[in-house]
Amino acid sequence: MSRRRVSNPLALAVLSCLNERPMHPYEINTTLRSRGKEQSIKLNYGSLYAVVESLQKHGLITTLETNREGRRPERTIYAITQDGVEEFEDWLAELLSTPTREFTSLEAGLSLMAGLPPDEVVRLLDERSDALRLELRSLEAAGEFGEEMGLPEIFVVESHYRHAMLAAELAFVVDLAQRIRSSELGGTKVWRRMHELIAQGTSFEEILADPVGHLGEEARILASQQPRP
Amino acid sequence: MSRRRVSNPLALAVLSCLNERPMHPYEINTTLRSRGKEQSIKLNYGSLYAVVESLQKHGLITTLETNREGRRPERTIYAITQDGVEEFEDWLAELLSTPTREFTSLEAGLSLMAGLPPDEVVRLLDERSDALRLELRSLEAAGEFGEEMGLPEIFVVESHYRHAMLAAELAFVVDLAQRIRSSELGGTKVWRRMHELIAQGTSFEEILADPVGHLGEEARILASQQPRP
């Protein structure tokens, strides 16, 4: 079981709203959206209502009243409990202080990239660089707009963070593409030769059955299932 | 519905294994672990078996044979299909070329950090910096070990990527902590004053009901639900 009674970060956002004042779920939804938090915390209806219910079941929030206007669906107003305030502060502290292993899609892609030919990987990484530059520029534009509106920096730190991460990713990707292009990246030559053989019709399985025979001495490392430190 | 028939990145890893040669699920599991891929792709039993079944249902892999030794559970050996090879290549290309919005826990934390007092946030960020430095050093040590073993760089790009991202996060966090400490970060003073009031027993709700009255002119922005660009 996870350390937290309710583990979806959306629950933290819910607690943060109710820490300001009591609200009904849909109001939590619009509050978070109007503050742009849905850029940083995944927010959809299914999760929101499930999370609210779960928070209540665990005593972190409590229903204050339910009212119904006309024949609209009833709205249940929730308030945070003392337990909820403590969970909120403790959880937020943990998020800020403790790095956790996150699985990004680029990391997954990089870890399997040997499955595509090097030249294509270079092309794909270049494509990614362009997309990243676009995203960076649109973040910068949004930031300037926020400044014009007099929005204090503290309300946009998360987008500054995203900017920093995207910039670092761009630098990494540009460098990697260059190092593959120039075959400076260790292993590139074996990699290239392997895909040339595949293009000529040799099967993957065949090559891996006798890597040194097909690819030369440098491919010795492929002969064993290379275990990792 | 998601673009991919099976959307868990683990499915890509499964396809990548079966692209080498037919295997049974548990062998896929050990192969991936021995190559350190479970550092980059979330891998647990429940998902593995579910994903394999789903891949088969969608015709991306096919069962080759099932055999049973003694009274052990039977092992089903799977092979990749032509459809599977295409899906593998297309999906991998997409992962490398197309950035996707990822929700990290630090980003969530930063977006809600105003809920804790500035001095505590600084302390928490310092704590994170220490943890990040530790992680960076252990990645570096593992990298050197890999080099000693003659492991070509191409098999560890994903950990170089992780290193680059962690380093960027560290730089961001160190800078942010410093900017809060010095109140250079826009909005820090209002933020600090607000938590002083709370410490004195004023309720959050009360302050937000009349921010300018409690916190001064700079808090005008809190008076409206600040919408975002």
Next chain:
DNA sequence: ACCCGAATACTCCATTTCGAGTAATCCAAT
């Protein structure tokens, strides 16, 4: 006075995910 599109406020449920639990087998040391 009426119509239409946007906004409000959810509900529903098929998948997916997680990881603890199970059960057999192998190996090595007592």
Next chain:
DNA sequence: ATTGGATTACTCGAAATGGAGTATTCGGGT
């Protein structure tokens, strides 16, 4: 010969997730 710990190979169910679908009301134009 036996015990016990690691390894092999999964099973299962509770919980989370995503997002399409539904029903009502409001507001602005004609």
